[in-house]
Amino acid sequence: MTPQSGLGEGLMDVTISQREFAEQVVRQLTDAGFTALWAGGCVRDLLVGREPKDYDVATNARPEQVRDVFGKRRTLSVGESFGVIVVLGPKSAGQVEVATFRTDGCYIDGRRPESVVFSSPEEDAQRRDFTINGMFYDPLKKQVLDFVGGEKDLAAGVLRAIGDPHSRMEEDKLRMLRAVRFAATFEFDLDEATADAVRSMADQISVVSAERIAQELRRMLVDRHRARAIELCHEVGLLVRVLPELKSVTQDSSRWRRLTSRLRLLVEPNVALAFAVLLDAAGDCASEGACAVSKLADQAGRRLKLSNQEINEAGWLLKHRRSLDNASTLPLSTLKRVLSQRLAADLIALIRVRDLSNDRHPNDAIFCDDYLRTTPKAILDPPPLISGDDLIKAGFRPGPQFKEVLDRVRDAQLNLRITTPTEAMNLAAELADGI
Numbered sequence: 001m002t003p004q005s006g007l008g009e010g011l012m013d014v015t016i017s018q019r020e021f022a023e024q025v026v027r028q029l030t031d032a033g034f035t036a037l038w039a040g041g042c043v044r045d046l047l048v049g050r051e052p053k054d055y056d057v058a059t060n061a062r063p064e065q066v067r068d069v070f071g072k073r074r075t076l077s078v079g080e081s082f083g084v085i086v087v088l089g090p091k092s093a094g095q096v097e098v099a100t101f102r103t104d105g106c107y108i109d110g111r112r113p114e115s116v117v118f119s120s121p122e123e124d125a126q127r128r129d130f131t132i133n134g135m136f137y138d139p140l141k142k143q144v145l146d147f148v149g150g151e152k153d154l155a156a157g158v159l160r161a162i163g164d165p166h167s168r169m170e171e172d173k174l175r176m177l178r179a180v181r182f183a184a185t186f187e188f189d190l191d192e193a194t195a196d197a198v199r200s201m202a203d204q205i206s207v208v209s210a211e212r213i214a215q216e217l218r219r220m221l222v223d224r225h226r227a228r229a230i231e232l233c234h235e236v237g238l239l240v241r242v243l244p245e246l247k248s249v250t251q252d253s254s255r256w257r258r259l260t261s262r263l264r265l266l267v268e269p270n271v272a273l274a275f276a277v278l279l280d281a282a283g284d285c286a287s288e289g290a291c292a293v294s295k296l297a298d299q300a301g302r303r304l305k306l307s308n309q310e311i312n313e314a315g316w317l318l319k320h321r322r323s324l325d326n327a328s329t330l331p332l333s334t335l336k337r338v339l340s341q342r343l344a345a346d347l348i349a350l351i352r353v354r355d356l357s358n359d360r361h362p363n364d365a366i367f368c369d370d371y372l373r374t375t376p377k378a379i380l381d382p383p384p385l386i387s388g389d390d391l392i393k394a395g396f397r398p399g400p401q402f403k404e405v406l407d408r409v410r411d412a413q414l415n416l417r418i419t420t421p422t423e424a425m426n427l428a429a430e431l432a433d434g435i
Helices: 009-013 019-032 041-045 063-070 120-127 148-155 165-171 177-187 192-206 212-221 226-235 244-250 253-265 272-284 290-303 307-319 332-339 345-358 363-376 388-393 401-414 420-432
Strands: 036-039 056-060 077-078 083-087 095-100 103-105 116-118 137-138 144-145
Touching: 019 036, 019 056, 019 063, 019 095, 036 041, 041 137, 041 148, 063 077, 063 083, 063 095, 077 095, 083 226, 103 120, 148 165, 177 192, 177 212, 177 226, 212 226, 212 272, 226 253, 244 253, 244 290, 244 420, 253 272, 253 345, 272 290, 272 307, 290 307, 307 345, 307 420, 332 345, 332 363, 332 401, 345 363, 388 401, 388 420, 401 420
Parallel strands: 056 095
Antiparallel strands: 036 056, 036 137, 077 083, 083 095, 103 116, 137 144
16 A cells, blocks of 8 residues: 555645644545544543644554555654554654554553554443543544543543453552543543542552653642642552652641642743742651652652652752741852842742641741842852852962852852952952861
């Protein structure tokens, strides 16, 4: 079979949206005599009025037939044994996954089936996770194909597993976290039978790789419904199994209330900030100092295999969680050293939500915001007046005292006590004599 002309080489230079490209993929497969439909999350999103992030196509064409239709140069075999072929589109449209309708064999590793059998749309729908993700849509006929009751559950606001909930969770244990995320994100109720299945199997989340768990947590934490997601995780017994660092928080109603309040108060946080806010609650106990809480970020982050950047940023925020307490009374040198850092805005956000959750006026956050807004960079973080090389040229003998001298000279500069290199060098000489 030769590739069809609808998505020929000329189209690769055309600017079209992914939706237009996904519709053309369906059209080309249909023109070649196959059944082709949009499937899964994109159908759900369209039905609730959201623009899908990506489009997936399901078809009765076998993988080799999909590659014949679109050509080897424009397809990638990323999961051919599972019936998945990627069709490459123009740069503006990205790519579309095309999967053959299938039923799955036994899931031997709690993640993927041992084998698949190519099948029909009705059978394919039954293998999917939740009813709202199990529908198909024909973009040519503008028709929804729903074999699992997804439209009804969308209308009712219910997140329900397809078929037997225990079987669905047993097949892929990550579905337990996905159930929580979808229910929270769409502001749906978690179907009672589905919730019971998660509770009964929550301890088995440990068989899921840290990377997959972390990816679900990331999606929860950056979504505006993050507080509800964490509450649901706790209600179904997943939270302390994924984040045992929060066990003491979940056992104290006041600390738990403050934690969920902080998550609600966050405005579009990145992963590191939201993660730091989660673990900051563990520092509400008087016995937990800044260093101890900072170590929690390293411990939890490495267990979950977060990126080094996410771990380091969350750790920095927690290490400095009290650095801006009583900000208006801090020496300028202390204030400037913190507020000149790249993550200063995130640190201010962390202390703001902490104060608000404790029913305190966020005076420190307001003061720091105002100071950052009104203080020029040249005053907030001016170039150092002298360096170690300057001290050596002036005849100072290198040694451990260098850092202490330079730090104290820098403090004097930030406190506006000195403003010139000459003043800095004179102060360095005084300090060196006293050390």
